[in-house]
Amino acid sequence: MRPNGSKYLRLKYRFGGKEKLLALGVYPETSLGQARAKRDPCPDLRGALPPVKQKHFSAVIEPKAIGVLLRAIDGYQGQFVACSALKLAPLVFVRPGELRKAEWLGIDLDRVE
Numbered sequence: 207m208r209p210n211g212s213k214y215l216r217l218k219y220r221f222g223g224k225e226k227l228l229a230l231g232v233y234p235e236t237s238l239g240q241a242r243a244k245r246d247p248c249p250d251l252r253g254a255l256p257p258v259k260q261k262h263f264s265a266v267i268e269p270k271a272i273g274v275l276l277r278a279i280d281g282y283q284g285q286f287v288a289c290s291a292l293k294l295a296p297l298v299f300v301r302p303g304e305l306r307k308a309e310w311l312g313i314d315l316d317r318v319e
Contacts, residue, residue: 212232212233213232213233213234214229214230214231214232214233215229215230215231215232215233215236215238215241216228216229216230217230217241217245228245230244230245231244276296279292279293279295279296280293291305291306
């Protein structure tokens, strides 16, 4: 409320470590519902975008299927780096992202178990 009796609907927030004050309207010309809509327009957008469907990749756990997978990896005719990574993956049992970011300092070929 101002000294002259007017009532402002304001939103106090911080941006970049500084306090900001956003005027949403003057009461009673601006209702509380209108001020909330100005503050957060997102409730009107709920359901506007379809939800993202997650993809789950199944693991190969059947012995015959593992053999088929290993033969497919062995016969793969792609780039040298991709072929090398595919052939190394079943030997070290790490996730593809871990294999991709691996460094030679973390690989000890003399201490093979």
